[in-house]
Amino acid sequence: MRHLKIIYFFACLLFSLAVSGQKHPGIMITGEQVPALRAGVNRYPLLKRSYREIKAAADAAIAQPVTVPVPKDGGGGVTHEQHKKNYTGILNCGIVYQLTGNKKYADYVKELLLQYAAKYESWPLHPARKNNKESGRIFWQSLNDFVWQVYTIQGYDLVYDAIDPKDREEIEAHLFLPILQFFTGHCAYIFNSIHNHGTWCLAAVGLTGYVLNKPEYVQMALKGSKLDGKSGYWAQLDQLFSPDGYYAEGPYYQRYALFPFLIFAKAIQNHQPRLHVFEYRNKLLAKAINSMLQCTYTNGAIFPLNDAIKDKTSETWELVYGVDIAYSDINNSNDLLDVAQQQGRVIVSDAGLKVAKAVYEKKATPFKYVSEWLSDGADGKAGGLGILRDGPNTDQQCVVLKATTQGMGHGHFDRLNLLYYDNGTEVFSDYGAARFLNIESKGGGGYLPENNSWAKQTVAHNTLVVDRVSDFKGSLEQAQATHPDLVYFNAKPGLQVMSAEEKNAYEGVVLNRVTALITIPELKKPLLLDVFTALSNGEHQYDLPFWYNGQLVDASFQFKAFAGELKPMGDKFGYQHIWLNAAAALNKEAGSITFLNKNRFYTTHFTSENPLTVNFVTTGANDPAMNLTTSRAFMLSRKSSGNATLVSITETHGVTDPVYETVTGAVPAISGVTLINNSEGKKTIVFWVNGKKEYRVTINYNDKNNFINLK
Template sequence: MRISQTCFFVSILFLALTFSCKEETNLVSENEDTASTLGAHPKLILTAQGVKDIRAQLGKLPIFDKALQEVKEEVDAEIAFGIDTPIPVDYSGGYTHARHKRNFLVLQKAGVLYQILDDEKYAKYVKDMLMQYEAMYKTLPLHPKTRSYARGKLFWQCLNDSNWLVYVSQAYDCVYNYLSEEERNKLETNLFKPFADHISIDSPQFYQRVHNHSTWGNAAVGMIGLVMNDQELIDRALYGIQGVNLDTKAKDDDGGFLNKDGKAGFLANIEEPFSPDGYYTEGPYYQRYAMYPFLIFAEGLHNVRPDLKIFEYKDGVLLKSINALLNLSDADGDFFPLNDGQKGMSYYTNALVTAVDISYHFGTQDPGLLSIAEKQNKVLLDDSGLAVALGIKNGKAKPFNKKSINLSDGPDGTQGGVGILRSEDIELVFKYAAQGSSHGHYDKLSYSLYEKGTEILQDYGLARFVNIEQKGGGNYLKENKTWAKQTIAHNTITQNETSHFNGEYEIGSKNHSELHYFSSESEEFQVVSAIEKNAYPATEMLRTMAIIKDEDFEKPYVLDIMKVTSKKAHQYDLPFYFMGQLLKTNFDYKTPETLKALGTKNGYQHLYVEGTAKLSEANSKIAWLHENKFYTATSVTSNNDELLFTRIGANDPEFNLRREAAFMLRRKNAANTLFVSTIESHGSYSPVSEFALNSNSSIKELKVVLDTEAYTAIEIVNVNGNSKLFITANTTTTKEATHTIKINNKNYTWVGSYYFK
C-alpha cells in the first residue's frame, strides 16, 4: 500500500473514532424526528445527519472508502494546481470550456470533502474560487460564440451554465456555514441570483420548454433556491416563468423546434417526457444525461421540502425511470443508441452512479441495483452512497436480471414505445416510439440486434464527436441531419427514397406508431408487433418480430415480418446494417469499377453502391463473420427483387461518417407487399486453432404460406426437415380472440394474437 493510502486510512479511522461510536446499523430511521436537521447545512444532497452517519462508517465500507480516497486525491491535485477561472472564449472541447467544467466538478467534490473530513482547506478552496467567479460574473458579457439559441456567460450555451450551477449549488451548501453572512450576501447578490436569472428570465427560449436542456435549467435555479431559501426561485424552478410567450419559429441547437404549449418547469418536465413505464421520449442517451438533474434536484426537494413528496409524483415515475433505463442497456451495460445517441455511453457514467444510488436509497432498496453499483465500483459521497455501500457490505447484492420488456412512450403511455426481446445472449431492440423531441430520428418500426453486447445489426446513432473540438467544436455535425436522422440510415422501410414524414419534425412529432401486441411469457417464442399508419400518405406498415428458441438450432434466431399495404405502387428499400465481413451469398452480384452515390438526398447521397444483384431464388442468403461468430440472413425474395451492397461515406469530404456496410433489399412497383427474413447466429471461429464450427445456416427454406388482410403465416424449415409455423393476426389481436383459418387444407385454431408450433 502506498504511504498516501496508509495515511488516508489512518486519518479516516481517527475521524471515525472522534466523531462517533455508532454501530453501522445505527442510522437515522424513517420514523425518527429529523425536523431539527432540515434547516441546517448541508441540507441539499449531503445532509447534516448524513455527515454524522458517514463519519461513523469511515474505514468500514471498502467501496465508500475507495471513492472517498479517489476524490481526495483528485481535489488535492487541483488545489496544488491552483485556481484558474479564465475569460470564456471556446466551444465544447476548448480550454476555457473544459476548465470551467472541471471547476464546477471539483467545487462540488471539495465541498463534500470539507463536510466529511472536516478539513478547512477544502472550504477555503471553495470559497476562494467562488469569490473569483463573483468578481468575474458581475461584468461578464454573453459568451462570444454565437452559435447557440441561448448563449450562456461562462459557456457558449445556457445548458452548460446550468450544469455549473447544479454542481456549484451543492458546493455552496457544503460551505454555507463556513462563510460569513457578508460573504454569503456577496455571493448571492452578485453571482448566484444573477446566474439563476440569466438561465431563466433572460433565456426563456431555453428555460420555458419540455426538454433535457430546460430540465438542467430548472434544477439549477431550484437547487440554488433551496440552498438560499429563496421561495421565488424554487417556484420558478417547479412551475416555470409565468406569462412568457416564445417565438414560434425558434429552434434549438439541434434543429428541433421548441415547445410552445405553455408547459414549463421541473414538474412539467417530469410529466411530459416520461411514460408511466419510465421511458424518456428522447431515448436512453439523453435520459442518461437528464437523469442527473432530475434525480439530484428531486433528492434536494425530498430533503428540504419533503412536503412535496417529489419521489411519489406521477406514480413515482422518476424512480421507475431508472429501472427502465437500466433495461435499455445491452449485456455490457452500454445504452442502446436510439435517436441521437453516442455509442459506448453506459451505466458506468457518473450520472448512472447517481441514479443507482438514489434509486436504491429512496426506492424499494432493490438488491439488483447493488450488483450494478458493484460493477460501477463507486458510490456517491452522500447519504444515498452510504446506503448502497452498507447494502453491499452486508451481502445484500443480487444480479440485476434484464428480461424482455415493453416500454410505452408518451406521458400517458399511448404514443408507441420500445420493445426489447431477450433470449439467452440475443437481444432485439424494436423501436415503434414517438418522434423523441428534437433528438428524434425518422425511423418508425426500426430495430437493432445484439449478441452478448456486440452489435450484429446496428443503429447508427448520432453524427457527432462529443467534446472533440476538431470536429465541429464537439457539437452536432451537419451529417446528423443529412444522414443519421434519415430513415435509410436505419433497419426499416424507406418508400420512394423519401424519409418518414418527409423528414419534417413538425409532422413527425404529431405522430407515433401503435403497439399491435407484445408477448414474452414463453421462453421458446417472444414477439412484438406494431403498426405505423402515418409515415407515408396512404401507406401502412405492420412489422412483427420474434425471437425463436428451437432445439434444432444452436442459438435463438430472429424472425422478421414487414407487411406493407398501400393504395399505390412504390419502390421500397429495406436495409440491413450488418457488422462484420461478408462471407458468402447464394446469388451472383456485380461490383462497379467506380463507386457512386445511391441517390441525391434523404441520406441516399451518403451511400456508396459497392455491389448489385438481380435476385432469382425463392430464398436469398447472405452470410458474414463478426467477432469470430457466424451470422446468416435468409430472406423471402422474388424475380423482381434487387439487392444492393452499400457503404456509408459518400459525399462526406471531411470523413465525419463511419465507413460501415449494409445490404439492402429493393422492391420496385409494388403496392401491397411482404418482406420476410430470419437472422441466425451460429457457430464460431478460432483464429488460434483455425477451426470453424457450425459455420452454415440451419434454415433450409423460409416460406410465406398465407398472406391476407387478416393473417400472415410463415413456415420455417430447417436442414433436418423439421418445420415450424408462425401465424400472426393482422387485425384482431386481443388475447381473448379466437381464430380459425385453413392453410393447405389444414385447419388451425388458437386463442390470442398469434399461433406458433
C-alpha cells in the same frame, strides 16, 4: 389580482419559515449524515474507492492556481474545459471538506467563487455562441451554464458554514443572484420548456433557491415562471415521462435528464418532505430509473436511439446517481446492487453509503433484464419501445423495436427501427448521432452537419424506406404530430413477439412490422424472425437495410462488385452518403447472407413475394471532412405495385477460435425460407431445419387472441 398576490405572499412566507432555519449542507449530503459517511469511507470498499477518487481529484485541483478565464472557446476548447474543471473541483472539494473538516478545501471553493463573483456580471453572452437565444455566459450554450450551476451550488452548500458571511454575501450578490436572474430572465423560454435543457435550468434554479433560502425561485422551479403549473418540475415529470417511466427524447437523453431530476428530487425531499416527491405519479422516478436500465444491453451499452453517443454505458455518472438514489430512497431492490458493482463506484453521500454497505454485505442479486413493452407518451398511449430478451446476462439475445414518438428535436426519422444484440455486442446496429462530443476540431464538439444529412435519415436505420425518401420527408413538425401504434406484444418464453404499425410516415402507405424470437429444439439459440409489410395501392420503391457489425463471409448468390466505379446511391435523404459497393438481382424469391461478428456466425435468410435486389453498401460518400464513421449494410430492395412483404430469419450459429484456429458450425441449419398464404390479414412463413424438419409460422393480424402460431 390583489387577492392572489396576498395568497402568494403568505405561501412564500410559510415556505420561508419552513426553510429559514435550514442547515447546510442539504442536498446530496446533510449534516446529520456526515458522521456515518466518515465511518463508511473507511469501511466499505465501494465507497472507499469512490471517495479516494474524489479526494485525489480535489487534491489535484487545490494544487493548481485558481483560474477563472474569460469565456472564449466552444465545446472542448481551453476555456470551456477550464470552467468544467472548476465546477467539478468545487463539488469535489466540498465533499472532501465535509469528510475531513480540512478548511483548505473550503478555502479553495471560496477563492474560486469570489473570482467568479468579481467577473461574472461583466461577461456578455458567450462569443462562440451559435445564437443569442440559447447562449450562455460561461459556455457557448446555456445548457452548460445550467450544468455548471447544478454542480457549483452543491459545492457551495457543502462549504457554506466555512465561508465568512461577508464573503458569502459577495458570492451570492454578484454571482448566484445574477445567475438566477439570467436563468429565469434571458433563458426564460428554456426555463419554461418541456425539454432536457429546461430540466437542467429549473434544477439549477431550484437548488440555488434552496441553498440561498429564496423560496420564490424554488416555487418557480416547481411550477414554472408563471406559477401556473404549465411548466416547471411537476409539469416536466408529467409530460416527458410515460406511466412506465420511458422518456420522450429516448434512452440517451433519459440518461442525461435523470441527473437533474434526481438531484432536485433529493433537495425537495430534504427541504420539503411533505411534497413526497419520490411517491409522485406512482413512484415515477423509480420507474424512470428502472426503464433507463432496461434500455441497456447486458454489457451496459445504452440503446443508441435518436441522437445518442454510442460510447455511453450504464457506468455513466447519471446512472450511478440513479441506481444509488433508487436503492436508498425509493426501492431497495437487491438487483440494483448488481448494477452498482458493475459501475464500480457510488455517490459519496448517504445514498452511496447504503449501496456500498449492502454490496459489502453480499446482498446483490443479478439484475433482472426483462422482455417488455415500454409505453411512450404522457398517457402511455403514444406507441412505445418493444424489448425482447432471451438467455442469461452473460450471453443474451436482445431485440429492440422502436415504435415511439419522434423524440422532439433529438428524434430520428426511424419509425419501426430494429436493433439486435447478441454475444455481448451489437449485431444489427444503429448509427446514433453524428457528433464527436467536446472535440473542438470536429464542429466545435457539437452536432455535425451529417447528423441531419445522414444520422437522422431513415436509410441510416434498420427500417423500411419508401421511394428513397425519409419518414415524413424529414419534417420534424409532421413527425412530432403523430406516433406509431402497438399492435401486439407477448413475451411468452419460446415464442416472444411484438408488432407495431405506422400509418403516417408515408402518404398512402401503411407499415407494419412483426418481430419475434422463436425457440426450436434443434438450435441452441432462438431465431430472429422479422416480417415487414407495406400496404399500399400505388407503385413504390422499397429499401430495407440491415446495418450489421462484422465481416461478410458467404452469400447464397453471386453479386457484382463496383470496386472501380463507386457511386453514391442517391443525392438526398441520406442516400448521398452511401457507397453502392456491390449488388445482385436475384432470380428467385429467397436468399441468404452470412457474416462473422465476435467469433460467432449470423445468417440472415430472406424472402419476399417477388425476387429482390440485394445491395451491399457502406457509409462515406460525400463526406469531405471525413466526419462519418464506417458502417456497412446489406439492403433488400424491390419495386412493388400494391402491397409488399419482406421476410427475414436471422440464425445464430457456430464459433471460431482464432487462437486454436478452429471453426465449428459455420454452415447454417435453416433453409428453404418461403412466404405463403400472403394476404393483408394472414401470412405464413415456412422454413426447414437441417433439410428435414419443416416449421410454419402463421401471423393472424386480425386476431389478437391467436396472433402468432408455430407448428
